[in-house]
Amino acid sequence: MMSVSRNRLTRSTAAIAASLLVLLLAGCGSSTESGSEGVTTTTAGGAGAGTATTNEVVEETPGTPIDAGLAPIELTGPATSGAGEVPTFEWEAVDGAARYRLVVLDGDGEPLWAWNGAETSVNLGGLPEERPADISGPIITPGSSWSVAAFAADGSPLAVSVLRPVGP
Secondary structure, three states: OOOOOOOOOOOOHHHHHHHHHHHHHHOOOOOEEEEOOEEEEOOOOOOOOOOOOOOOOOOOOOOEOOOOOOEEOOEEEOOOOOOOOOOEEEEOOOOOOOEEEEEEEOOOOOEEEEEEEOOOEEEOOOOOOOOOOOOOOOOOOOOOEEEEEEEOOOOOEEEEOOEEEOOO
16 A cells, blocks of 8 residues: 655655745746736746656645745635646735746746736736647646745735645
């Protein structure tokens, strides 16, 4: 009989959370900026990269806390599994937040895609609607996860969410 543990990872959850905190608070090379001038997207890593992470989710465990000494952000969607390859990420607004930074990690805990903007909802890849079949972009693979940080107008961090698993 095989024993199953919550959030069993080949790379430690603490190490992934620490890396994610750096990406959330300092930014990373792959991002999307959203504003009145439109949306620009770049991605890191490739779709379909091998997954070394097994993330078995139990519903009462919605994610791994990121200890940054900041208020929590409540993530509202997508579900931890069955989200599809190009989900919409959603979270509750944070009082005083001027912008948010979303970071999506692939199954190895590496940055897949990041986004910066004032909205509390964004589709993976940053497109305003469902991605057309003839346009490539990042996709969710088994073991992926995501988190959001909120920032004041002066750039100071206000809040951060848990590191939440998401699967296609």
